[in-house]
Amino acid sequence: MTSPDRFAALWRSLAPIGRTPNGYHRLSWTDADLACREWFLDEAADRGLRVQTDGNGNLWGWLGDPADGDAVVTGSHLDSVPGGGGYDGPLGIVSAFLALDLLAKRGRTRRRPIGVVAFTEEEGSRFGVACLGSRLLTGALDPQRAAGLRDRDGVRLAEAMKSAGVDTSGLGPDPDRLARIGTFIELHIEQGRALAVPVGVASAIWPHGRWRMEFTGQGNHAGTTRMADRHDPMLTFAFAVLAANKEARLRDGHATVGRVSVEPNATNAIPSSVTAWLDARAADQSTVDALLAAIEGRITERATRDGTGFAIEAESASPVVEFHTALRDRLASLLGGAPVLPTGAGHDAGVLAAHVPTAMLFVRNPTGVSHAPEESATDVDCAAGVEALATVLEELACR
Amino acid sequence: MTSPDRFAALWRSLAPIGRTPNGYHRLSWTDADLACREWFLDEAADRGLRVQTDGNGNLWGWLGDPADGDAVVTGSHLDSVPGGGGYDGPLGIVSAFLALDLLAKRGRTRRRPIGVVAFTEEEGSRFGVACLGSRLLTGALDPQRAAGLRDRDGVRLAEAMKSAGVDTSGLGPDPDRLARIGTFIELHIEQGRALAVPVGVASAIWPHGRWRMEFTGQGNHAGTTRMADRHDPMLTFAFAVLAANKEARLRDGHATVGRVSVEPNATNAIPSSVTAWLDARAADQSTVDALLAAIEGRITERATRDGTGFAIEAESASPVVEFHTALRDRLASLLGGAPVLPTGAGHDAGVLAAHVPTAMLFVRNPTGVSHAPEESATDVDCAAGVEALATVLEELACR
Numbered sequence: 001m002t003s004p005d006r007f008a009a010l011w012r013s014l015a016p017i018g019r020t021p022n023g024y025h026r027l028s029w030t031d032a033d034l035a036c037r038e039w040f041l042d043e044a045a046d047r048g049l050r051v052q053t054d055g056n057g058n059l060w061g062w063l064g065d066p067a068d069g070d071a072v073v074t075g076s077h078l079d080s081v082p083g084g085g086g087y088d089g090p091l092g093i094v095s096a097f098l099a100l101d102l103l104a105k106r107g108r109t110r111r112r113p114i115g116v117v118a119f120t121e122e123e124g125s126r127f128g129v130a131c132l133g134s135r136l137l138t139g140a141l142d143p144q145r146a147a148g149l150r151d152r153d154g155v156r157l158a159e160a161m162k163s164a165g166v167d168t169s170g171l172g173p174d175p176d177r178l179a180r181i182g183t184f185i186e187l188h189i190e191q192g193r194a195l196a197v198p199v200g201v202a203s204a205i206w207p208h209g210r211w212r213m214e215f216t217g218q219g220n221h222a223g224t225t226r227m228a229d230r231h232d233p234m235l236t237f238a239f240a241v242l243a244a245n246k247e248a249r250l251r252d253g254h255a256t257v258g259r260v261s262v263e264p265n266a267t268n269a270i271p272s273s274v275t276a277w278l279d280a281r282a283a284d285q286s287t288v289d290a291l292l293a294a295i296e297g298r299i300t301e302r303a304t305r306d307g308t309g310f311a312i313e314a315e316s317a318s319p320v321v322e323f324h325t326a327l328r329d330r331l332a333s334l335l336g337g338a339p340v341l342p343t344g345a346g347h348d349a350g351v352l353a354a355h356v357p358t359a360m361l362f363v364r365n366p367t368g369v370s371h372a373p374e375e376s377a378t379d380v381d382c383a384a385g386v387e388a389l390a391t392v393l394e395e396l397a398c399r
Numbered sequence: 400m401t402s403p404d405r406f407a408a409l410w411r412s413l414a415p416i417g418r419t420p421n422g423y424h425r426l427s428w429t430d431a432d433l434a435c436r437e438w439f440l441d442e443a444a445d446r447g448l449r450v451q452t453d454g455n456g457n458l459w460g461w462l463g464d465p466a467d468g469d470a471v472v473t474g475s476h477l478d479s480v481p482g483g484g485g486y487d488g489p490l491g492i493v494s495a496f497l498a499l500d501l502l503a504k505r506g507r508t509r510r511r512p513i514g515v516v517a518f519t520e521e522e523g524s525r526f527g528v529a530c531l532g533s534r535l536l537t538g539a540l541d542p543q544r545a546a547g548l549r550d551r552d553g554v555r556l557a558e559a560m561k562s563a564g565v566d567t568s569g570l571g572p573d574p575d576r577l578a579r580i581g582t583f584i585e586l587h588i589e590q591g592r593a594l595a596v597p598v599g600v601a602s603a604i605w606p607h608g609r610w611r612m613e614f615t616g617q618g619n620h621a622g623t624t625r626m627a628d629r630h631d632p633m634l635t636f637a638f639a640v641l642a643a644n645k646e647a648r649l650r651d652g653h654a655t656v657g658r659v660s661v662e663p664n665a666t667n668a669i670p671s672s673v674t675a676w677l678d679a680r681a682a683d684q685s686t687v688d689a690l691l692a693a694i695e696g697r698i699t700e701r702a703t704r705d706g707t708g709f710a711i712e713a714e715s716a717s718p719v720v721e722f723h724t725a726l727r728d729r730l731a732s733l734l735g736g737a738p739v740l741p742t743g744a745g746h747d748a749g750v751l752a753a754h755v756p757t758a759m760l761f762v763r764n765p766t767g768v769s770h771a772p773e774e775s776a777t778d779v780d781c782a783a784g785v786e787a788l789a790t791v792l793e794e795l796a797c798r
């Protein structure tokens with residue numbers, strides 16, 4: 001059994017990297033990310049793993065020869081959102097190393113290769129595409145398009161990778177590598193308050209999408225324009241925020257407006273336009289569709305009353321991911337009847353699931369906070385997660 | 400009588416400066432502003448005016464010797480908001496030059512000096528303080544503070560003035576210059592739809608203010624955080640926008656939220672904070688106070704329901720300006736019973752009014768749009784404005 005102290009010791013070795021008073025900043029291929037990658041290489045070397053960086057910048061540490069095939073791979077990602085928490089991603093990698101330590105202690109004979117993976121840019125926070133490394137690996141993202149993605153400073157992905165010393169000639173799908181993976185397991189911190197015990201098993205990833213909303217009106221003088229003469233897009237936008245919230249609650253879905261841009265954004269000017277992004281998710285696609293239709297209908301009606309223009313356009317849509325049912329049930333049973341629960345967040349495991357039998361383990365999040373500095377899990381729960389992951393790896397790789 | 404064609408001809412000579420497809424950009428001491436100043440010097444020279452640039456960068460063109468005192472001064476400003484209209488400011492200066500032409504034609508004997516003034520940075524769009532030039536002249540703004548004001552690129556006012564070749568050693572109050580002004584008249588485009596005839600006379604400037612509103616919550620993951628677990632400041636902010644609008648309508652006041660800043664402003668993140676600015680104005684101070692109290696009360700209540708924090712702080716407050724009553728009535732009568740109406744906008748005339756008998760003439764704005772490219776007035780109405788201004792100058796300077 002991994003003690004909470006043993007977990008805490010390894011956790012502390014990674015924790016200072018990219019930490020600021022406003023949360024973690026570990027965007028891919030920045031200095032903080034490179035330091036996390038160094039940490040990965042050191043920990044892998046300490047455990048005698050053979051490390052490879054694939055053509056997409058994903059890191060792989062191998063126990064045994066992956067060429068033997070039917071490998072059991074576990075891992076997650078090291079990058080963070082800007083100002084994020086420390087657990088989203090790294091917990092799965094720290095837990096993987098500690099689970100290998102437990103397996104070694106238990107002394108069971110390994111029958112399959114075991115891999116620990118750190119996928120690149122899961123958050124999409126630097127180059128705008130979530131699960132970048134796993135999407136490139138599986139062919140879900142065109143490598144030409146990926147190479148040309150630019151960060152907010154205009155730096156292209158290929159430039160950032162070259163600066164970090166990574167050969168980008170291998171960018172793109174890697175079917176041979178993918179074919180050697182027999183099972184993929186990602187351990188991750190749960191990101192809401194849906195898990196009441198230390199460890200759970202994922203059932204599915206909710207379908208979700210992002211929509212760009214444009215509210216247009218008549219820019220005007222805030223001091224002199226009579227209220228009755230206004231065509232103020234800020235009003236329609238404000239209504240949209242409240243309507244999205246209300247409609248999501250009615251359907252047990254999630255709707256969020258977290259990003260806004262206002263023109264000209266001046267204190268004494270009625271805006272000429274407001275652009276905002278809607279993030280919507282629900283347990284099934286028909287609920288997402290119904291949620292969107294309801295929100296759009298209510299905003300359209302309000303825009304007519306405000307004398308403003310409204311347009312909405314999908315920027316991305318991710319269908320539901322149902323994890324491998326038999327694998328999921330086997331793990332839940334193996335872990336003594338662990339609860340099985342869906343998540344509203346995307347993961348590399350969701351990308352892999354289309355190609356490889358895939359499962360996820362969740363570790364309890366007492367506050368439910370994620371993507372923010374207050375994200376946390378107790379050392380006791382994290383140690384329980386390591387124990388569960390070791391049990392799963394033993395079941396899959398040693399039987 | 401100034402013909403609309405004569406107005407249009409002089410208007411065309413100024414119109415191209417700083418014009419873009421997205422409106423006028425004539426921020427003070429930029430190339431566009433310097434070109435407008437050159438235009439002023441040329442037009443003043445054509446009319447035999449003696450031109451002075453005062454220590455605060457305001458331009459003065461004199462017919463007669465201002466040292467004689469009891470001068471009649473008219474004018475406005477040349478600078479614009481970013482993406483503004485062409486009339487707000489320049490109309491008063493173009494009209495001043497054309498009114499002098501009319502006076503010359505009428506051949507009446509001038510008994511007092513007449514000045515045409517272009518005040519610096521009326522909009523406050525570059526250095527953040529509205530009526531900068533008139534406030535410095537009258538001592539309403541500390542010159543040390545003014546010199547240190549910075550634009551969005553960090554350039555200080557004093558640096559910008561020096562770059563334009565203006566000596567800044569004279570920055571600050573100029574009581575001698577002020578004492579020579581017997582009357583100040585500013586002609587301005589009306590900025591709403593309150594004027595149904597070509598020309599009106601101002602009664603007052605509404606009291607107004609700016610408040611900074613801080614909404615704080617818990618930054619979190621948009622996909623995984625249950626609606627019931629959220630502390631989303633965007634909801635409280637959206638409610639504030641709608642509440643401010645509603646309370647202003649109930650009191651015949653104006654309330655606008657035109658500027659917003661969101662942290663971290665990411666599509667998949669519930670914001671941790673939203674900062675927004677409220678602009679509120681009404682016919683009298685007690686209505687402004689009641690409006691603010693009502694808005695603040697409703698937001699505070701909503702913040703409790705949303706589990707968010709809310710704080711509001713005044714950034715600026717301008718009390719009511721009542722223009723000189725006898726002068727106002729004299730002009731309205733002189734102009735054949737012109738309508739007398741208040742405005743919600745600040746003006747250099749509002750600053751001068753505390754020191755000098757001051758009046759304003761308004762020219763009809765058919766669409767009511769201002770601070771936006773669609774701001775307009777017809778050449779016929781503008782010619783009527785010139786005629787009215789000439790009549791006023793004749794009355795004040797030639798009797």
